[in-house]
Amino acid sequence: MLDRRSLLTGASAMAATLAGTGRNASAADVDVVIIGAGAAGIAAAHGLKVAGRTVILLEARNRIGGRAFTDTSLGPAYDAGAMFIHWAERNPWVQIARELGVETPNEPWGSGFRVFADGKPMPETDRLKRRSAFGQIDRRLETVDLTKRDLSIAELLGDLGPDMAPVASSGLLLSIGEESERISARDYQRLWAGDDLVVPSGYGNLVTRHGAGLDIRLNEPVSTIAWDGPGVVVTSPSGSLRASACIVTVPVGVLKASTIRFTPELPATTRDALSGIGMGALTKIALKVEGERFGVTAGMSFLEAGSPKTLMNFDLFPDDQDIVIGYFGGDHARDLAKAGTAEAQAHVTDLLSQMLGGDVRKAVKACSFPAWWTDPFSLGSYSVCLPGRETARDALAQPIGGRIFIAGEATAGGGAMTVGGATLAGRVAAAAVARLKA
Ligand SMILES: Cc1cc2nc3c(=O)[nH]c(=O)nc-3n(C[C@H](O)[C@H](O)[C@H](O)COP(=O)(O)OP(=O)(O)OC[C@H]3O[C@@H](n4cnc5c(N)ncnc54)[C@H](O)[C@@H]3O)c2cc1C
Structure with a gap:
């Protein structure tokens, strides 16, 4: 396992140094690793910070926001992924936008x-x-x-x-x-x-702004999550991070493609839940x-x-x-x-x-x-339950071994398929992790 010291800062760097010298090989580098810096990962990180936990987000892309992405590659900006703040009456992004001074008209x-x-x-x-x-x-x-x-x-x-x-x-x-x-x-x-609201300055830009100030490591596609020990060890190109728990917010398409290897493998209930959910291709x-x-x-x-x-x-x-x-x-x-x-x-x-x-x-x-269908970090637009498999979302959200929490739009129940739902699901996972014994 590679040492990840170069990536770590502050208190977590100290823990890594200890791990590297073998003085305390079981010490965690950080309390929680979050995999994916889309709406769910960002929400989970904010929730855990408020609860006093140290958090590192590992993001595969060279940007944050995931499927909320304001594309300016042609000059004029447009939202290549999410565009509408759906069901605005209860969508947390209405409040987040207000706090950031971002307009959200009808x-x-x-x-x-x-x-x-x-x-x-x-x-x-x-x-x-x-x-x-x-x-x-x-x-x-x-x-x-x-x-x-x-x-x-x-x-x-x-x-x-x-x-x-x-x-x-x-x-x-x-x-x-x-x-x-x-x-x-x-x-x-x-x-x-x-009601649907829009974000004239870009929904993707808004999600990105909400991620400011978090400890996010870009270009770090996670390849392995080992949970055979007391916590988790999460491996990406720069090395491995130990933590007490991890929150996995990668899209269902990515989980189904098994590009992240779990050791031991995910429990049968989680694999069964994944088999009941497909990815649409909007x-x-x-x-x-x-x-x-x-x-x-x-x-x-x-x-x-x-x-x-x-x-x-x-x-x-x-x-x-x-x-x-x-x-x-x-x-x-x-x-x-x-x-x-x-x-x-x-x-x-x-x-x-x-x-x-x-x-x-x-x-x-x-x-x-x-x-999005061929994008390796999405493999589809958003989750869709197959006929007869409508309980799969709740099954997928069940904690694994008390230390792996799958969150994201797919686990958001009635809020599934949306940025608002992903955010609420991220908050729920953060609250569950915060309840674990420190
Ligand atoms: C075309 C389109 C239109 C849409 N329109 C709307 C809309 O109008 N309104 C709305 O609310 N929603 C809309 N959505 C859905 C919305 O974008 C998603 O539901 C929401 O952004 C999902 O957030 P998430 O955090 O669950 O996942 P994501 O945003 O996908 O975040 C997961 C993150 O994990 C990263 N990742 C993947 N693999 C790895 C790995 N191995 N290691 C580390 N990181 C990894 C990804 O790069 C990504 O950043 C739309 C989606 C699409 C595609």
């Missing part, structure tokens, strides 16, 4: 919305059919009896028939990011609802479009809905910036993520050319494609 009305089919305006009759399919999920959830048996959303809509059921569920590709046959109706029903692609507005009012949204499976929404020139942002999800997003940036850019540019009717290709100057 979701603005757009400047108009148009629906297309294969690049052409959708005929009125088809648009009306589409509209009648909306709301079918909520209507059925109000009446169906899910107490005896969970259903997939696809089963819930089955009686609509093969033409209308995919249309009725297609919106889920842009909200849950997953195909309807892989979504538990019970879990979907449990999700909290409420994805954005941003194009820098310069010199032309193609007769479109800035802030409009265009929906390509010709095929429900490849539904794609475009936000055109939001805030009058030279940027167009496409959203898509499910298997279509997985395919484009695997195809890579060049192919995804070409596909989206073709679609836009059809819808806008001008020479979009010439105006597209650059592309940013944060493909």
Whole structure:
């Protein structure tokens, strides 16, 4: 095991020095190691600091914030991951933003919305059919009896028939990011609802600001968590850290891929919980479009809905910036993520050319494609319970050996899939760790 002294500071450096000389080989370097510096990890660290515990966060990326990320690589800023403060009535980010002096207005009305089919305006009759399919999920959830048996959303809509059921569920590709046959109706029903707020200066930027002042080590992908001794030993490229406990906030996609090796392996109950949760694939692609507005009012949204499976929404020139942002999800997003940036850019540019009717290709100057599905530190957009597996979130949150605590959006119950939920889950894990004997 490598010594990690070079990374340590203050009291924890003293402990490491002792460990290094063999005078006290079992001493912890720090009270708690937190793996991942997204919303959950940051919240857990603040909670533990307040409880008087020493904490080090190990983050694989060269930045903090995880799936809350304000991307400025094209010049104009946009949120490549989380954008809305959902269910604002109880979302902790309303208060955090207020304390940091960050504005969080209501979701603005757009400047108009148009629906297309294969690049052409959708005929009125088809648009009306589409509209009648909306709301079918909520209507059925109000009446169906899910107490005896969970259903997939696809089963819930089955009686609509093969033409209308995919249309009725297609919106889920842009909200849950997953195909309807892989979504538990019970879990979907449990999700909290409420007002949506936005963060004009960037939700990712806000999360990053909230992480200021914490002891966060970047570029430290954790490879091993050993819990065969009294505490935990967490290994990343710079060496190993001993602690009494660790909080693991990496996305479920990363846990399922086993890129972090647990020794001994995770208990059967935790592995079973992981098998009940998948990752959706909500994805954005941003194009820098310069010199032309193609007769479109800035802030409009265009929906390509010709095929429900490849539904794609475009936000055109939001805030009058030279940027167009496409959203898509499910298997279509997985395919484009695997195809890579060049192919995804070409596909989206073709679609836009059809819808806008001008020479979009010439105006597209650059592309940013944060493909969460293939991103090794995310491997999906957010967690989705499989049909019949809606108890998996709570099972995943169960402490392991009194010293490993899995937290993050996946363990957030009704707050799952969101930054607010991840934050609440991080706080819950911190409180549980703080209750352990020091
Ligand atoms: C396209 C998209 C749109 C979204 N829209 C919204 C929205 O509008 N509103 C909303 O509330 N939520 C939204 N979400 C979901 C939201 O972003 C997440 O639920 C939330 O950010 C998750 O926080 P977390 O701390 O649980 O995980 P993460 O933010 O993923 O943090 C986990 C951290 O662990 C790190 N990590 C991974 N592997 C390792 C390793 N081996 N070692 C060390 N570190 C590691 C990661 O780099 C990451 O920083 C969206 C997500 C996506 C992808």
